[in-house]
Amino acid sequence: MTLPVAAVVTLLASTACGGGGQEGGDGDGGGNKSVTVGAIPIVDVAPLHLGADQGIFDKHGIDLEIENTTGGAQAVPSVVSGDYDFAFGNITSIIVGRSNDLPLTIVSNGVTSTGEQGADFGGVVAPEGSDITDAKDLEDKTVAVNNLENIGDTTVRNSIREDGGDSDTVEFVELPFPEMPAALDRGDVDAAWVVEPFLTSSLNGGATEVASNFVDADPDLSVAYYFTTEQMINEDPELVDDFTAAINESLTYAEDNPDAARDILGDYTELDSEAIDQIRLPRWPTENYQEPAQSVADLMMHDGVIESQPDMDALFR
Structure with missing residues (x-):
């Protein structure tokens, strides 16, 4: 790790x-x-x-x-x-x-x-069938990021706050990007912050994009x-x-x-x-x-x- x-x-x-x-x-x-x-x-x-x-x-x-x-x-x-x-x-x-x-x-x-909500090259995704539909729903959830105390968790916390949620309740788990889609499918994590090409891979696998964390920080x-x-x-x-x-x-x-x-x-x-x-x-x-x-x-x-x-x-x- x-x-x-x-x-x-x-x-x-x-x-x-x-x-x-x-x-x-x-x-x-x-x-x-x-x-x-x-x-x-x-x-x-x-x-x-x-x-x-x-x-x-x-x-x-x-x-x-x-x-x-x-x-x-x-x-x-x-x-x-x-x-x-x-x-x-x-x-x-x-x-x-x-x-x-x-x-x-x-x-x-x-x-x-890209500066475009829902059309950036990175974002937070939740697995198919999840009750997570927006950034606020990430409260009390586990979210995968590639490195802890880094650009992923920093910007995801901001997205949660911007959506009216409590970012202090989120547990971040460190995983390499290539392992995140499978971790989502297995239910090892509730959501994942991914960048391309893993964003498209996750979406094609049925995941739902719930936040554009880079755009939320600064377009x-x-x-x-x-x-x-x-x-x-x-x-x-x-x-x-x-x-x-x-x-x-x-x-x-x-x-x-x-x-x-x-x-x-x-x-x-x-x-x-x-x-x-x-x-x-x-x-x-x-x-x-x-x-x-x-x-x-x-x-x-x-x-x-x-x-x-x-x-x-x-x-x-």
């Missing part, structure tokens, strides 16, 4: 941060640099895989290696320890890490809500970002610039080519073609993605996940 970020930060505070990527190519200093990026294998990171497939990272001098993670709570310590040069992680994990003096810095947007919420460490930025700013340029170009390519974004899903997920055609794609903007992060910080303060407001300007490069 992946530990919450708050449980690992003290173990990592004195760990050496990752340095620059390893030199690739022919070894004469003129080749690409090998860069390892940690990313959870979900729809959100389609631009990352698409950028590799389209040669965008190669164009920017990067040989990209993508390592699968379970979520931000795994990605944060892996970046701090140097296992990953960069990672895709949700804003909650990054804020918690930064609040505990981990030298994390966001270099680009990762994924943004323009950027749920996750690509980040690295301050040491990486200080030691190899050119590599960070190259990675940022490459991922931004990849985000724009995915935004402008939704069919290509769908097609690439078959390369790193187990989705079949029918499911790929049905899933809801998020947005991948490269501008105006910083301000909505404050909405999450405010929710984290409300729930006691962090004790003081973080310096959001310092969090972004």
